[in-house]
Amino acid sequence: MSFADLGLSDELLKAVTDAGYTEPTPIQASAIPSVLMMRDLIGIAQTGTGKTAAFVLPMIDILSHGRSRARMPRSLILEPTRELAAQVAENFEKYGAGTKLSMALLIGGVSMGDQIKALEKGVDVLIATPGRLMDLFGRGNILLTGCSMLVIDEADRMLDMGFIPDIEEICTKLPKQRQTLLFSATMPPPIKKLADKFLDNPKMIEVSRPASTNLNIKQFLVPVSGNAMKKREALRQLLGQDEVRNAIIFCNRKTTVRELNKSLKKHGFKAGEIHGDMEQAQRIAELDLFKDGKINILVASDVAARGLDIKGVSHVFNFDAPWHPDDYVHRIGRTGRGGATGIAYTLITSEDAENIQNIEKLTGQKIDRLDLGAAAEAETPAATAASEEPRRGRRDRTTRGEGRRDRSARAPVAEAAPEVVEAPAAVEEPRRQPRQERRPEPEFAPPPRRDIRPDGGRRPRRDERDDGPDDGWNGPIPEFLKAVIGG
DNA sequence: AAAAAAC
8 A cells, every 4th residue: 555546646645755655554544535535534543643644635635626715714623732733734834835725823822913814814724723713713813614624633632621612613613515524532422422413424444442552662650659759769760771762751730740840950851841831932942842852851741642743752751640541541652653662651659559450441451560669679779879869971871882773682771770671671572563464454443323313314425425345334225224314 | 630722
């Protein structure tokens, strides 16, 4: 399977190959042809599966070949957080560079002036967070009647954040005749309801079981005492491993984010922070510092847990075990992206027992425990003391010239936490197969019985263009159903 | 329990 087989235009194909992609990810392979055929779509996919390109690419194709209506946006993409919206906008610019399509990024935290100017000039695509979109709409700056394509991204996150009423309202402002794509990592009942209400005979695509974790990520639970100082100590010990190139460290509270960042900096780490209480400009600046490697540690709240696509994050740490198992999956998903391997450590206290149980239940896998204290005592009594030292200079004492390439084969870093480095080998996984073959056939949840929903089949025209084996409804429509759906 | 999102 190559991008060339998906029906994208030649120009777009070139943009994709120029960007260095040759093979579509599973979700791209199944979604792109359907989207090009103007079908509604439900994509059950975690972030990091290539989901963004799965809707951005065909959207660009459709828009660049359609006629633009003066000053009216023809397409709307809704994202739960500002960072995600900005990220999608970047993607749009990257792939749409060769087209004349214009775009406006409508997010809060930045001045409205530029956004309004862009809207007045007229744009083809809106990429927005719900709050700012509603705000601008209320001020009369946006007309959505020309929006014939809608993408609701990260729907389950929108639900968590209480955005569903906003989404519903926005949906009613759009024309009824439109194409709607909904992406979600999970399908809780309210999202199903939303889909039933606003999507028409959608094709269902599921690329990996919801809430399953990426097998490229090695995971460890690290028991620590609940004491904040002890936790920071343990964290520093783990961060001291030579193989920690860079890391995102998640905390449950914004105050903890601030404290931890301050503490890490004091100990000589190149750290930064990101959370929702910061100015948007500051958020972006910190994220850029991390992306550019100017800092290699980013302490974060859950604002950064989902969807953020930063290349080459080697480690994720949960300084606090997340309260919700979903968040765990999303957090650790910031590493091990694009087929790379990643390592995730979660510091756990006695109070986290239930959370951990829930996480293990959700992911269906038992996570290995790593006992730092025991390791230190058993192996090197000096280790505890070493772990308290600032990290400065430690790296210089390790074997630099050896190169970092072959990290798996490396000897453990000398003084701090020998077990920690050893342990990952113990859970070595079988050799991975190429992405495409990982799962023989996507496993599909039984599709919602949309065909017999009260308002089902309103637009039977869609029935004629069923193009895939995997929308859960292939064969001829049985007699008993024809009566209901008028097919 | 927290975090996120509009001013």
